[in-house]
Amino acid sequence: MANILDKISTVADIKKLDSEELNSLCAEIRNCILTKVSKVGGHLGPNLGIIELTVALHYVFNSPSDKFVWDVSHQAYAHKILTGRKEAFQFEDKYKTVTGFTSHRESEHDFFTVGHTSTSVSLASGLAKARDIKGTKENIVAIIGDGSLSGGEAFEGLDNVAEFKSNFITIVNDNEMSIAENHGGIYGNLALLRKTKGTAETNLFKALGFKYVYIEEGNNVNVLIEELQKIKDIQEPIVVHVHTQKGKGYSYAENYRERFHWTPPFDIETGNPLGQNSTETYKRVVINHITDKIHEDNRIVVINAAVPGALDLVQFRENHPEKYFDVGIAEEHAIAFSSGLASQGMKPIAFFPSTFIQRAYDQISQDLCINSNPAVIMVENAGISGADVTHLGMFDIPMMSNIPNLVYLAPANKEEVTAMIDWALEQTDFPVALRISASSIKELKSKLSLKYELNKFEKVTEGSKVAIIGVGNFFSLGEEVAEQLKKKGITPTLINPRFITGSDEELLTSLLENHDTVVTLEDGVVNGGFGEKIASFFGPTSMKVFNYGAQKEFTDAVPLDQLYKKYHLTPEQIVEDILK
Structure with a gap:
């Protein structure tokens, strides 16, 4: 049979296919996704499981008049292939021409740029209400799955749209998994509904007020279409529960x-990752040290919000289930x-990627910091990166450093990581967060003190004229700048601030005696960040302050070296600025 995918120029072409051709189309899409992800990495399992459902949706509905909103959108690869972007999955030289998530800038079939979870029902509710006000009749379809129902916004959205008196279709793609294993009572009800083929009397969705349909054969394109x-065109809210x-x-x-929810490049024949980096990471340093600590202190427990693989917690989960x-x-x-x-004397350590910690701003401020409970937060994968626009980890410093009572620490090397964990666990006065860099482990030329006093910076080398304050993993950048300045006849003072949330006013004041320039370096957005606090301190003085970091902008898969050059974060650029 001829290549069916070649026949698909628009989504309308899908409707021309017969049953056999639809199944062939699904197979071809599956091969495209598998081949591409094996070469460049990406979300594999979620996308392989939803191909038939995606084809059926486009066969039955009329996108973009009928509107699909994909939760997280790491299940949207097949949707992209069917909506004019198939070449980005067919040809290796075009793999990077589309993002890994839906993007309203890419296609009229994508209504939002989405990469975080539990959002589809709420976003789609706005589309539905706008439709009702305008008096149009299109279908609004929210697709949700892979654990997104455990997020609070998903419940808020469902709770609200259950009262709508018009068309609203929620597709629950139930593949029996979240990113990792399912956790939460809602998944017990999903399992019961699967077991009873949707007939169980206990039904969360019916309890909320939804009409409910169960589809067992979620990977049978013909059953799905039927x-x-x-x-x-249903004129009431409905949940379509699809088992895939x-x-x-x-x-x-x-x-x-x-393992295959998201994967780096891998060998299709063996499933083994390609070019796996065996070098030690900051994440591994953190987990190894905490594992050692739990043998000393029974009060230590680890908390994670559904992403153990991304945070290197899988082995810890398996070895210490009672602590996880x-x-x-x-x-x-x-x-x-x-x-x-923490309020009861326990020592919780909660792990989050930087890109996800922003979802908990109110709880950090209200539930944790007002009460000054000494929990420990690990903010991982932090820093400027070449990630997709939805997964940037560079906005945490302005957020975390402006909440009262919170102590935010920035370790400069792996020795500081472990020493700061010890300090955070031993003190009982404040909640403490550690900023764990996404970069490789830094081997510093300087020897750092591992003794900490609240908001006291460490003057690592004494100099004059220029003082360089390098925050966390950017302390090594400070070392490089200092080396180049020495070659120009300037011996700078080099400072490791350690504390992002406080200013060492005594040390900063002392710089006024024999320095005229202060340089701050931070691996994050400058606006509202650490450097601006230093600049504010020196505002009434004659001190000249240069703040280096990222601009306040959303970047989308821009290579890191390009960003560093754009933000003047190479040692050569910084030295040139100082000498001017």
Whole structure:
């Protein structure tokens, strides 16, 4: 049979296919996704499992008039292939022409740029209400799955749209998994509904007020089309609960569902990662040290919001299940849960990627910091990066450093990581967060003191004229700048601030005696960050202050070396600025 995908120029072409051709189309899409992800990495399991459902949705509905909103959108690869972007999955030289998530800048079939979880129902509710006000009749379809129902916004959205008196279709893609294993009572009800083929009397969605349909054969495109045609144009909110196989069609992804949720490049024949970096990471340093500490202190527990693989917690989870709590995709709950534990003398350590910690701002401020409960927060994968626009980890410093009572620490090397963990666990006065860099481990030329006093910076080398303050992993950049300045006849003072949240006014004041320039370096956005606090301190004085870091902007998969040059973060650029 001829290549079916070649026949698909627009989504309207899907409707011309017969049953056999639809199945061939699904197979071709599956091969495209598997081949591309094996070469460049990406979300594999979620996308392999939803291909038939995606084809059926586009066969039955009329996108973009009918509107699809994909939760997280790491299940949207097949959707992209069918909506004019197939070449980005067929040809290796075009792999990077589309993002890994839906993007309203890429296609009229994408209504939002989305990469965080539990958002689809709420976003789609706005589309539905706008439709009702305008008096149009299109279908609004929110697709949600892979653990997103455990996020608070998903419940808020469902709770609200259950009262709508018009068309609203929620597709629950139930592949029996979150990113890792499911956690939370809602998944017990999903399992019961699967077991009873949707007939169980206990039904969360019916309890909320939804009409409910269960589809067992979620990877049968013909069954899906038949069932979806029955509910198209429905004039009340409905939940369509679809049982699918995560990783469908690739045995390794079917059998190792957590491992292949997101994967780096891998060998298709063996499933093994390609070019795996065996070097030690900051994440591994953190986990190894905490593992040692729990043998000394029974009060230490680890909390994670559904992403153990991304935070290198899988081995810890398996070896210490009694000390590990996965709360699902619920960052707000994780913080409040930690605060409650800390209030009772426990020593909770809560792990978050920097890009997700922002979801818990209110709980950090209200539930944790107002109460000054000494929980410990690990903010991982932090820093300027070449990540997708939805997964940038450079906005945490302005957020975390402006909440009262919170102490935010910036370790400059792995020795400081472990020493700061010890300090955070031993003190009982404040909640403490550690900023764990996404960069490789830094081997410094300087020897750092590992003794800490609240908000006291460390003057590592004494100089004059120029003082360089390098925050966290950018202390090594400060060392490079200092070396180049020495070659120009300037011996600068080099400072490791250690504390992002406070200013060492005594040390800063002393710089006024024999310095005329202060340089701050931070691996994050400058606006509202550490450097601006230093500039504010020196505002009434004659001190000249240069703040280096990222601009306040959203970048989308821009290579890191390009960003460093754009932000003047190479040693040569910084030295040139100082000499001017």
